[in-house]
Amino acid sequence: MPVAHAQVNEFVPGQVIVKLAPASRTVDAASLRTSVNATVKARFHSIGAELWEIAGIGVPQAIARLQGDPRIVFVEPNYIVHAVDVFPNDEHFADQWNLHNTGQTGGTPDADVDAPEAWTYVTGGDVLVGIIDSGVDWQHVDLAPNIFVNTREIADNRIDDDGNGYIDDVRGWDFVNEDNDPDDDNGHGTHVAGIVAAVGNNAIGVAGVSWSARILPLKFLSAVGSGTTSDAIRAVEYATAMGARLTNNSWGGIGFSLALRSAIDEAAEAGALFVAGAGNAGLNNDVTPFYPASFDLDNVISVASTDHDDERSFFSNYGLTSVDLGAPGSDVISTFPDDRYAIASGTSMAAPHVSGALCLLWTVA
Numbered sequence: 001m002p003v004a005h006a007q008v009n010e011f012v013p014g015q016v017i018v019k020l021a022p023a024s025r026t027v028d029a030a031s032l033r034t035s036v037n038a039t040v041k042a043r044f045h046s047i048g049a050e051l052w053e054i055a056g057i058g059v060p061q062a063i064a065r066l067q068g069d070p071r072i073v074f075v076e077p078n079y080i081v082h083a084v085d086v087f088p089n090d091e092h093f094a095d096q097w098n099l100h101n102t103g104q105t106g107g108t109p110d111a112d113v114d115a116p117e118a119w120t121y122v123t124g125g126d127v128l129v130g131i132i133d134s135g136v137d138w139q140h141v142d143l144a145p146n147i148f149v150n151t152r153e154i155a156d157n158r159i160d161d162d163g164n165g166y167i168d169d170v171r172g173w174d175f176v177n178e179d180n181d182p183d184d185d186n187g188h189g190t191h192v193a194g195i196v197a198a199v200g201n202n203a204i205g206v207a208g209v210s211w212s213a214r215i216l217p218l219k220f221l222s223a224v225g226s227g228t229t230s231d232a233i234r235a236v237e238y239a240t241a242m243g244a245r246l247t248n249n250s251w252g253g254i255g256f257s258l259a260l261r262s263a264i265d266e267a268a269e270a271g272a273l274f275v276a277g278a279g280n281a282g283l284n285n286d287v288t289p290f291y292p293a294s295f296d297l298d299n300v301i302s303v304a305s306t307d308h309d310d311e312r313s314f315f316s317n318y319g320l321t322s323v324d325l326g327a328p329g330s331d332v333i334s335t336f337p338d339d340r341y342a343i344a345s346g347t348s349m350a351a352p353h354v355s356g357a358l359c360l361l362w363t364v365a
Contacts, residue, residue, distance in 0.1 A: 011077030015041070016062055019049040019073040028071050036062040051078065086119035088201035088211075092341060096206060097308050098195075098328035098353065105331065107308025113328065113353055115209060118360060119200075124212030125363025129196055129355055130239030130247035132232065133189030135182040135219030137337040138171055140190060142198045142205040147171055148216040150242070164241060172217035173238055175231040182219035187336050189219065191344050192250050194335030195352035197359065205341055206334055209356025210363075216244055221251060229257045232292075236263040239272070245362050246273035248355040250348030252290050261295050268299035275355045277347030278304045278317040285319035294322050301358075305329025305350040316347055327353035 016038075020029055033039070038052035054062050059077050066075045087093070087100070097105045099115035128148060138147045150170050152162035160167045172182040184190045193215050200211030218239060220231035232251075239247045240263075247267070264274050274297070279290035285302070293302035302323045305316035307330040312318060316329065329350030336342040 010080040011059060012080060013059065014054050015078040016052050016054060016059060016066075016075055017044075017049055017078055018052055018066065018075045019047065021071050021073055022048070024071040032066065032069065032071060036065060038062075049074075085116035086123065087116050088119075088207045089203045090198075090200060090205055090207045091203065092206045092333055095333050098332050098349075099207065099209070101308060105308050108310060111306075111308055111310035113209065113357065115207075118357070119211075122360050122363050123200060124197075124210050125359065126212065126214050127210070127246075127359040127362040128214045128216055128242070128244045129359055130216040130218050130235070130242075130244040131189055131193045131196065132218045132220060132235045132239065132247050132249050133184075133192055133251065134186035134221035134223075134225060135174065135184035135189045136172075136193045136215060136217035137184045137190045137335070138182070138215075138217055140194075140335050140337070141339050142202070142335050143190070143193055143215060145199050146197050146208075146212055146215050148214045148242075164238075166238070172219070173235075174219040175234050176219055176222050176227065182217035184217075184219070184337050185223040186221060186225050187342070188221065188225060188250070188344075188348065189217070190337050191334045191342060192248060192348060192352045193217070194341075195332065195349060196248060196356040198335050209353055210359035213356070213359040216242060218247075227251070229255075229260050233260055233263045236260070236267055236274075240267045240270050244272055246275060246355060246358050248352050249274060249276040249292060250346070250351050252276065252279055252293055254288065254290060256289070256291055260292060261297065264292060264295060264300060265297055268297060273299050273301060273358060275301045275303060275351050275358065277351040278302050278319070278323045280305075280315045280346050280348075281317055282315055283317050285317050285322040287319075289322065290317055293317075294319075301325070301354060303327050303347060303351040303354050305345070305347045307331075313345065313347075313350075315345070316350070325354065326350065329353075 101112035198208035200207035
């Protein structure tokens with residue numbers, strides 16, 4: 001069951017809805033409005049009521065003054081109402097404690113990212129997010145509708161139609177094998193992509209934080225989960241050139257690369273954010289930096305991992321000045337290659353929660 005939240009009566013300041021008794025005369029109505037410094041803002045003809053704008057007096061005081069007068073049938077605030085929290089019908093949503101924690105895994109209720117509350121305002125949008133990782137199973141049933149398609153490129157004609165230096169790059173690029181098929185032979189990138197933007201409310205699998213962000217697969221990690229700085233730089237540059245608003249980067253190491261930092265800085269100049277996992281060694285990044293999360297750039301968002309009790313995951317790196325925030329990263333279910341789903345842990349899982357939330361923010365910005 002959904003967790004109950006405290007409810008507060010909200011109303012529009014300076015407004016009341018009033019219905020006068022049928023026998024009230026025009027002079028009576030004018031006198032009553034004068035008593036609360038009111039003007040008529042709207043009339044509801046079918047129910048014979050009016051919306052009054054009042055001045056110099058609060059709503060509770062105005063109601064107290066008018067209630068009980070025989071010339072008035074009723075007077076009430078102009079209440080503010082909200083949409084009910086949105087819960088998708090995805091078959092594994094009940095297992096996604098990270099999005100809506102009811103204590104289903106033994107954790108603390110509401111120790112989550114409050115996804116249903118956010119979805120009452122926005123569930124998706126078409127923000128382009130680069131998944132710089134081990135690739136993405138772009139044919140996965142829960143991801144395929146959200147995979148980016150480069151419409152400036154004609155598929156399989158062996159021509160660089162858009163002139164970006166990559167031939168037939170219809171759905172991203174594989175920097176490991178130097179081809180246009182960034183499929184995932186490791187599983188890591190597919191898991192990350194699902195947290196960001198698995199299709200929501202499709203009665204299949206899981207829901208991403210953003211239900212309809214466009215996923216740009218950029219493969220630079222091999223089947224064994226390792227990659228080079230040079231390929232990472234190319235992936236960042238590609239994402240920037242294609243107009244990605246942000247990239248998710250669930251990878252890193254302790255080696256400082258000025259070249260990689262420069263590429264991320266260039267992405268910042270283009271207005272792109274760079275979300276990075278803080279690392280999984282349980283270390284203080286203020287003392288032992290972990291890159292790229294530890295780069296001192298304004299567009300880098302370093303993310304630690306939290307568990308189902310909203311505590312730092314035991315494995316997660318941390319840092320008072322070098323880590324920006326935490327997000328769920330322990331035992332998170334998400335998409336996995338070949339239309340499967342799997343549970344995984346790490347700051348690799350935490351970072352895409354932030355990426356998905358940023359996609360929602362970009363949608364309404």
